[in-house]
Structures are given as structure tokens and as C-alpha cells.
Amino acid sequence: MLDIGYALSRRFPDPPQTEYRTADVRSLRHDLFCGDVYLADTGTDEELATSWGWVPVLDFAWALCDIAERLDRDPMGSRAARPQRAELDFTESTELLRFERRFGHVAVRADWDREEGPTLSVPHSELRREARDFLHDLVADLTDMHDDLDHNPAIWDLLARFPRV
Template sequence: MIDLGYSLSRRFPDPPQTDYRTADVRALRHDLFCGDVYLADTEADRELSTAWGWVPVLDFAWALCDIVEELDRDPRGSRSATPQYAELDFTESSDRVLFERRFGWVEVTADWQPADEAPLVLDHRALRREARDFLHDLVADLTDMHEGLGDNPAVWTVLSRFPRV
């Protein structure tokens, strides 16, 4: 089972004058909602997490949904032995999360992990479902905390692009 989660940072709060209703995509993805994220395989009791406090959590959720779709471009889908690669890079640093899909499995590693640590191995369909659920749950949480965010057209667009499965 896959678990995705986040925590918002108290060290990097959003500017108090922010109008979430009209915030543009760049602000939503890179300037707001900083914190930390984790991706865990609960069956193997292993996780990949950040501990920096400045990761834009909405951008992470959005990018993860994009990556899961990118890993599914091979028309043979889960029957394909050809590896499909994608990476999530953090704009604020040189660290990356690397994804490799072969058949129906996705191996997830990070630059900051020790080289001898085994990758997380996740079912692609479960990762798609969990990534989309995480995005929707995160937006619901952020909307509860920030007035006007639920009325932002960019938020509507991303939620409609990645509906729950």
C-alpha cells in the first residue's frame, strides 16, 4: 500500500497579503504552501521523504500526477518491458526523485538517499490512484485553510485534469 503525505512549514509561511483566488500557476506551484512531503510503501515499511521545510507541496502533488501519466506513455502499458523514465526535480536545489517503470511496477529513488539503499517499488496503477487522491485531498486541506483558493481557475484546471480514479 502507498501512503503520500505532507506537512506545511512554519518557517516559510505564505505572504499574508496573498489573494489565493487570483494567484497564478507559478505562485501556486513554486511560491506558496511550502513544507515537506513523503512517499511511503507501508507494506515494506519504507519511505522517501524530504526534511527541508521549503518544498512546495502543491507543486509536488501536481508534478507527481504528471509523472505518473508520463510513465504510462508506452502503448503496451503494463505489458511493456521497455523502461520508462521520469524525474521530479526540486527547483530550489539540485535534488531529484527518479522514477523508472517497467511492466506494472515503478521504482522510486532520490538523489539524497544512500547509494546502497534499495528503491521503493510501487504498483503503477496504485501510484496513479494515490497520487490523484493526494492531490485532491491536499487541495481540499489548503482550500479549508486559505479563503479563495477553491475559486482559483488554475486549481479547477488541475483537479479536472487529474480526477480521482
């Protein structure tokens, strides 16, 4: 089973004057909520994790949901033999998470794990479900910390675009 998680950084806190109710998409995706993220296969104990402290975790969740949808564009769906690929780039570095879907499974590999590190293999449907659950859980956690965030129209649009499955 896929587990996706995060930890917010104490080294890179959000600016104290932030107006979460009116924060624009760019700020929400790139300037706020920095920390580290991980994807783990609980069955094999393999994990892909960042340890930089500056990854925008909301952007990561948003991009992961986008990637799950992008990997599902082939009309053949889980019967498609042709690989479908996507990359999640970390803005402040050259590191990538690479996704490759073949048939119904997605292989996930991290560029920063140069020594043939783990490749996670998960069913596409599980990646989609877990990515959306992670997004909703993350927004709920962030809303608990920042009251006005749940009044931000960009957050409403994001949650409506990727409902839980």
C-alpha cells in the same frame, strides 16, 4: 500500499497579503504552500522523505500526477519491457526523485539518499491512484485553510485534469 503525505512549514509561511483567488500558476506551484513531503510503502516500512521545509507541496502533488501519466505513454502499457523513466526535480536544489516503470511496477528512488537508501516499488496503477488522491486531499486541506483558493481557475483546471480514479 503507497502512502503520500506532507507537512506545511512554519519557517516558510505564505505571504499574508496573498490573494489565493487570483494567484497565478507560477505562484501556486513555486511560491506558496511550502513544507515537506514523503512517499512511504506501508507494507515494507520504507520511506522517501524530504526534511528541508521549503518544498512547494502543491507543485509536488501536481508533478507527481504528471509523472504518473508520463510513465503510461507506452502503448504496450503494463506489458512494456522497455523501462520508462521520469524525474521530479526540486527547484531550489539539485535533488531528484527518480521513477522507472518496467512492466506494471514503478521503482522510486531519491538522489539525496546517497547510501543505497530505499527504493520503493509500487504498481503503476497504485501510484496513479494515490497521486491523484493526494492531490485532491491536499487541495481540500489548503482550501480549508485559505477560503478563496477554491475560486481559483488554475485549481479548477488542475482538479479537472487529474480527477480521482
